Amino acid sequence: MSGNTVTTPHSPSCTPSRAARELGLKRGEFDLAVSLGRIRTVPDEGGGGPQVSRTELDRLRSEEGFPETLQERVRTVGTKEGAELLEVPPGRFTRLARLGVVVPVRFYLNRYRAVVWVYLADELRHFAADENNAPLLSGRTPSALREQLQEGLDLRPRNWRGRHVGFLVRQLGGHPWAHAAAVASVLDPVQVAEVVQDPYERLHLSRFQPKPIGYGPPGSLAAQLTENITRADDPDEVGWLRADLAEAVSEARRRHPAPRPASQSAAPTSQPPAPTPVAEHEDAALEEPARPRSLLGRLRRRRP
Incomplete structure (x- = not known):
């Protein structure tokens, strides 16, 4: 505009x-x-x-x-400057980010198609000023956390998705279908179809889908990397998102039922035109009151 x-x-x-x-x-x-x-x-x-x-x-x-x-x-920083704000080596900063201690606010792909995570400088300053975080900034990383890192733990994509959904909920306004679309945008369309089985509701949901992130043409390496970040694949995260989506759709259905032909009942006997698949979205913090909030709590959930 x-x-x-x-x-x-x-x-x-x-x-x-x-x-x-x-x-x-x-x-x-x-x-x-x-x-x-x-x-x-x-x-x-x-x-x-x-x-x-x-x-x-x-x-x-x-x-x-x-x-x-x-x-x-609203100033953002990458790993190097973020490490300087926390007064730690870049390697330690990356480990803290992978453990979910600091949460990225954005990401982009650089000229070499590498993912670059971006953080809010203001949040990092507040984190460093909190005395409760001092043990995380110095000394040896606890053995349990080191094991998680050695196993490949990286919560940056997951934490970005959670934050981004919160951003979308705010940007799309208070309409309940917009809220549901924000959650659906980080799920695979197959998962969305399993949760939202009414085809008219899926069609209505697709009308609120947020603008997708675009890095490279479909099928390119850049597009695949972007999809890996913007779409949930961890089983427990997918489970929570499906539950969130079901709850959001139930509320939307109660407040603003999806439009359907006058001749159709609540359970349509014929299929409408196929709805546009829910796409992944752009560059968030949805509250999860029923989920463990502590760092160790989040990490323990991921252990077999």
């Missing part, structure tokens, strides 16, 4: 592009701030994409230290 859509200084809202310029942010930084809930958006009354109200712009500008404070809140 062009930043020229809204031009008058007294307009009640403006486009994301214009808001990013007025807040001194790059567009990627602005989008991340929205995903994190640091910038609030409002629906466009004309039916377009999200807008930023002048009230929200004024609120952000009035904060102490603007714009540097806002810019720092």
